[in-house]
Amino acid sequence: xxxxxxxxxxAPLLELRGRGIVPGVVEAEALVTHDPISxxxxxxxxxxxxxxxxHELFGVCFTGKVLVFPGAxxxxxxxxxxxxxxxxxxxxxxxVFNVLTTKAVLGAIVTxxxxxxxxxxxxxxxxxxxxxVRVDGDSGVITVIRSxxxxxxxx
Amino acid sequence: MFLTDExxxxxxxxxxxxxxxxxxxxxxxxxxxxxxxxxxxxxVAGTMTQPSPAKRALFEEGGWAKAxxxxxxDYDGELxxxxxxxxxxxxxxxxxxxxxxLTSYSPQSIELQGSAESYYSERGVNILATCTPYQVGNLPxxxxxxxxxxxxxxxxxxxxxxxxxxxxxxxxxxxxSLTGKIPYWxxxxxxxxxxxxxxxxxxxxxxxxxxxxxxxxxxxxVQEARPAxxxxxxxxxxxxxxxxxxxxxxxxxxxxxxxxxxxxxxPSLEAAFGGxxxxxxxxxxxxxxxxxxxxxxxxxxxxxxDFVLLGCPHASLDQVARxxxxxxxxxxxxxxxxxxxxxxxxxxxxxRNGYTxxxxxxxxxxxTDSCPAMSKAAPPGTRVFxxxxxxxxxxxxxxxxxxxxxxxxxxxxxxxxxxxxxxxxS
Numbered sequence: 092x093x094x095x096x097x098x099x100x101x102a103p104l105l106e107l108r109g110r111g112i113v114p115g116v117v118e119a120e121a122l123v124t125h126d127p128i129s130x131x132x133x134x135x136x137x138x139x140x141x142x143x144x145x146h147e148l149f150g151v152c153f154t155g156k157v158l159v160f161p162g163a164x165x166x167x168x169x170x171x172x173x174x175x176x177x178x179x180x181x182x183x184x185x186x187v188f189n190v191l192t193t194k195a196v197l198g199a200i201v202t203x204x205x206x207x208x209x210x211x212x213x214x215x216x217x218x219x220x221x222x223x224v225r226v227d228g229d230s231g232v233i234t235v236i237r238s239x240x241x242x243x244x245x246x
Numbered sequence: 247m248f249l250t251d252e253x254x255x256x257x258x259x260x261x262x263x264x265x266x267x268x269x270x271x272x273x274x275x276x277x278x279x280x281x282x283x284x285x286x287x288x289x290v291a292g293t294m295t296q297p298s299p300a301k302r303a304l305f306e307e308g309g310w311a312k313a314x315x316x317x318x319x320d321y322d323g324e325l326x327x328x329x330x331x332x333x334x335x336x337x338x339x340x341x342x343x344x345x346x347x348l349t350s351y352s353p354q355s356i357e358l359q360g361s362a363e364s365y366y367s368e369r370g371v372n373i374l375a376t377c378t379p380y381q382v383g384n385l386p387x388x389x390x391x392x393x394x395x396x397x398x399x400x401x402x403x404x405x406x407x408x409x410x411x412x413x414x415x416x417x418x419x420x421x422x423s424l425t426g427k428i429p430y431w432x433x434x435x436x437x438x439x440x441x442x443x444x445x446x447x448x449x450x451x452x453x454x455x456x457x458x459x460x461x462x463x464x465x466x467x468v469q470e471a472r473p474a475x476x477x478x479x480x481x482x483x484x485x486x487x488x489x490x491x492x493x494x495x496x497x498x499x500x501x502x503x504x505x506x507x508x509x510x511x512x513p514s515l516e517a518a519f520g521g522x523x524x525x526x527x528x529x530x531x532x533x534x535x536x537x538x539x540x541x542x543x544x545x546x547x548x549x550x551x552d553f554v555l556l557g558c559p560h561a562s563l564d565q566v567a568r569x570x571x572x573x574x575x576x577x578x579x580x581x582x583x584x585x586x587x588x589x590x591x592x593x594x595x596x597x598r599n600g601y602t603x604x605x606x607x608x609x610x611x612x613x614t615d616s617c618p619a620m621s622k623a624a625p626p627g628t629r630v631f632x633x634x635x636x637x638x639x640x641x642x643x644x645x646x647x648x649x650x651x652x653x654x655x656x657x658x659x660x661x662x663x664x665x666x667x668x669x670x671x672s
Contacts, residue, residue: 112278127469127499132619132641137299144644164469164499167395170415171293174317178300192470192499193412193432196278200271201320201417208278 103225103234105217109189109210111231112196117205118236119184121222122156124148125215127190129165130172130198139181157224158183159214162190169194174201185226187214187233207231247276247429248283256425264328267321268421272429275418281429288332288426289392289409291379291399292419294318294371295362296339296620297355305358310365318420330370332426334419335384336363337396338377338560341623342590342615349623371423375615376589378488378560380407383591388510391434393422397499398492398559398637404502406487408510410434413501433502439511440520441504443468446527447477449535455654457486458636459538461493463530465500474504474518476527482508485562492559493636539671542636542652545643549668551651551661553628555642557587558617558635563595565655566612570601572659578609579665583625590614610662619645632661632669 126147128134133143139154154176163169176182186199186206199206205228214233218224221239225232249257257269272284294314304313308324315325340359341351363373374382377396386392386409394400394411403409412432414422422428432438445467451460464473473494482490482505494500504512512518556569566588578584586605588596593614596602602612618624619641624631632651633639639652651661653669661667 132644142644162470165397165496167397167400167413167415168293170417171317174320174417175298175300178303178316190470191279193279193414193418194499197275197415197418200274200278201415203320 103236104238105235107210107212107214107217107233109207109231109233111205111207111228113199113204113206114228115205116225116227116229117157117185118223118225119155119157121159121218121220121224122148122151122153122183123159123215123218123220125161127161127164130163130169130194131166133165134172134176136172136175136179136181139176153183154181155184157185157187157226159187159218161215162188163192163195163198167194170198170201173198177202185228187218187226189213189215207233247273247281249273253284253427262328264319264325265331265424267315267319267325268424269427271320271417271421272425272427276429276431279429279431281431283430284427285391285430285434286426287391287393287422287428289384289386289390290330290332290334290419290423291337291384291392291394291396292318292334292414292423293337293339293395293416294366294420295336295359295373297358297362302358310362314420318416320417327369328424330423332423333372334370334423335372335374335379336366337374337379337399338616338620339375340616341621342375345613345616348611349621349625351621351623374589374591376560378589381484381560381562381592382589391428393419393428395419397495398488400501401491401495401503402488404433405491405504405509413499439502440472440522441474441512441518441524442471443473444524444527445473445475446529447475447479448529448531450478450480452480453654454486454489455634457482457490458493459535459542460530461490462497462538462542462636463534464503465494465496465498467528468498468500470499472502472504473500474506474512474515474524476506476515477530479505479508483564485565488559488562489635496637496640536671539652542639542650545639546630546649546651546667548630548649549666551630551632551665551667552582553625553631554582554584554658554662555587555618555631555633555635555638556585556655556658558619558633558638561586561588561592563592566592566596566601567599568655569659570604572656573605573608573610576608576663578662582662582665584610584662586610586612587617588612588614618642622646624648630667632658632667634658
């Protein structure tokens, strides 16, 4: 994982400011869901996919993506499940969420990926799946570098 | 986050490297939560012995010390793991020797777990091996600060016992065990313990099944919030509230609820809201009750039941006794299995009282340590299972890809004896 924003990169489309809780900088495609994510019974750690039948991301792989989600739900095993994705090489590249719970916060820490919480404007409204996003866990800034749609500012 | 001189010394290595690493994790965790400080605890319920592919790889690389360092302390360096500083118990984990050969669950995992039990019990971890530590010797008192995992135990601990815990994880409990500290945040603060939502049951909540269905509705409705519930309640017992809380933490993420007049922090409805005016109640009537029943039963089409699972969360001695009573002189349908999950300590009492013998004689089994959802394994060939637990009915179809029926204990026993699901909402 390398820092983005190299010389000659296009100007950012949008900046969202929050609080970095796990340091590091990464650029990757966003995967956005409005449904909270469950660990136990919610994800398969071997493949890095969501397995909860009624979930918006059912069957979708989050490995290597900037996972933008409301927060954690379900069992206390949440942090352990996401830690296992790190150990098995299926972890997301970064996490962005706004509902602060012990499950999600501890999960982000042990997954060891750059994480920004409590960002404004609301990442769920402004980031789309497929957008190229830089997450800076040191400064707490999330930058949409390229829109998935047309390279224009996300609505 | 504010640190006392004692905590700074721990961070700087005064109590050894493992304690320093544990304190470092608690500081990262507390800072991320924006906790003002840590709080002392002398009661930790976590998980160390549950086998997983990632844990096996770490064990093979560097023994249990390596597994504890990485998984329970988020640390990659070499560490010696000292004796736990404060009383610590192991919650439910994988299947134990009593379930060997009953499913495709690997004998190597049972062996690995046995090895972990030896290592951790030498370091002071009590292997309670249950999701219900409060049934078998770990009963915190009101206002006690504890660090527990397991959502159904957390909600019972906060709500029924009035002790204080957040929903912790493997790493935060691992660090708490070695330091006797946990972030003072969330449910530890008195001002965060008042109800935020009011729900009113307009149908009688007076049986184990009704408590579970109502809990499933409450969790779906409030998600992570703190509900107070009122209505036409029968006097609940331990099993009823165990079922209710587990259901609220399944469809939602409830960690604390109040039942005015019953749970300790709510002597009255007003007290549940901290003296504030309660909001307008969300109503739970016949339509909502039917919605819950249909949702939990939307995962079954075949009425040929080949597996009945009771004891989620782990059965109380009273529940085991009732199951034994219902099975007295009867035999299970050929090709239908019945399992009762209970803590090992209660299994001993069930043996002593003859309950195990009655259940076994009918063709069922009394098992400990785990459950099909935790161990991702059911009897070979299981396609359709039945349970009296809203939580297990919710999780097991997703985890094992099987069909589910949810009903009363009587209906589950009937299914075990006839091989047919004949349940329905009364």
